[in-house]
Amino acid sequence: MTTQTVEDSVRRTYSAAAMAVQESLCCPVTYDPKYLAAIPREVLERDYGCGNPAEFLRAGDTVLDLGSGGGKICFIAAQVVGPAGRVIGVDMNDDMLALARKHQPAVAETIGYDNVDFRQGMIQDLQLDLADTREFLHHHPVDSLTDLAAFHAHQEVQRKERPLVADNSVDVVVSNCVLNLVRSQDKPRLFQEIFRVLTMGGRVAISDIVSDEDVPAELQNDPELWSGCISGALREDTFLEAFERAGFFGIQMAKRDAAPWRTVRGIEFRSVTVLARKGKQGPCLERQQAVIYGGPWKQVVDDDGHVFLRGKPMAVCDKTFNIMTHADGPYAGQIFAVTPRRHIPIEEAAAFACKGMTIRHPRQTKGTEYDATTDASGNCTSDGCC
Numbered sequence: 001m002t003t004q005t006v007e008d009s010v011r012r013t014y015s016a017a018a019m020a021v022q023e024s025l026c027c028p029v030t031y032d033p034k035y036l037a038a039i040p041r042e043v044l045e046r047d048y049g050c051g052n053p054a055e056f057l058r059a060g061d062t063v064l065d066l067g068s069g070g071g072k073i074c075f076i077a078a079q080v081v082g083p084a085g086r087v088i089g090v091d092m093n094d095d096m097l098a099l100a101r102k103h104q105p106a107v108a109e110t111i112g113y114d115n116v117d118f119r120q121g122m123i124q125d126l127q128l129d130l131a132d133t134r135e136f137l138h139h140h141p142v143d144s145l146t147d148l149a150a151f152h153a154h155q156e157v158q159r160k161e162r163p164l165v166a167d168n169s170v171d172v173v174v175s176n177c178v179l180n181l182v183r184s185q186d187k188p189r190l191f192q193e194i195f196r197v198l199t200m201g202g203r204v205a206i207s208d209i210v211s212d213e214d215v216p217a218e219l220q221n222d223p224e225l226w227s228g229c230i231s232g233a234l235r236e237d238t239f240l241e242a243f244e245r246a247g248f249f250g251i252q253m254a255k256r257d258a259a260p261w262r263t264v265r266g267i268e269f270r271s272v273t274v275l276a277r278k279g280k281q282g283p284c285l286e287r288q289q290a291v292i293y294g295g296p297w298k299q300v301v302d303d304d305g306h307v308f309l310r311g312k313p314m315a316v317c318d319k320t321f322n323i324m325t326h327a328d329g330p331y332a333g334q335i336f337a338v339t340p341r342r343h344i345p346i347e348e349a350a351a352f353a354c355k356g357m358t359i360r361h362p363r364q365t366k367g368t369e370y371d372a373t374t375d376a377s378g379n380c381t382s383d384g385c386c
Contacts, residue, residue, distance in 0.1 A: 047072040049176035050271035051207020066123040067178025071100030124190040127159040191246035210236035248276035250330030284317035284354035288340035307357035315360035317352035
């Protein structure tokens, strides 16, 4: 199937789905009814998701919804993040965007504020503003090679100076059954774009359809199956690996449907929701910190290859220490912090060899000269045992 056929198939299918309900595109999902009450029925009926990534949002978040369609997840997110938050919906389909924008004023009136911005673009190229491109072509049609060169030059300037979504500008990227619609050769760029637009410490909550086996070439070349979330589905383990290759950490499959949504030639296609974080990039500095993994596994390995042995104080750099011990991070409740007795300022910290595994001797954190003797701490249990 040609590149144009893939994109045309997706565009035609979802333009039709914006006009009338397409049951074959639906995957059963339960949403909180208190958020649905503010959303017009036409939007609810023309939603074609497979999960609810909005349940992982927090008040005040700036959210980007990839493939926002008729706006359902955006309108739910708007209520979750509240008036202090912001929601950006990106979709390439004119009819879906028209549906979302049509009902945006009614949703805003119902919830009491308008914090949603719908933009036209391709989710694998979040720099290119398709509305800007359309406006340029309206005034500067391409009739010659010179015109074509001017068009490409305009696009490059637009990407750099007026990107559709700026670098490091959103707290959370969500998507609901859309990543599988992107061509296989464009998927690496898609994950890179997700990483680019997130702030340091930003996160993703992506619901999508994945397969338990590789999708064979003959199914990938079927336009109907492509737009139906089948042909472009990644195998579920490679879906997780795509986040890892893009530079994310704390990657986890938060939800996985036990029963497949569809089975085609023995290959099972099901919905999963994946969470991941951006923020492990940066220098590794020695501040005499350690972390203890409490179990239940005998040992675990993080996305940078650090090995954490159960019950052992493992030496880590300052960056890894902060990632592992963050109260809202993916490792919360599994890791105990071991902080040094003497604070080492960042500007005085030496480089840390952040590879493999090293058990940190307690004297490294307490200090070799430390020989205090203290009374009982008073941290006794309610039954009087200390």
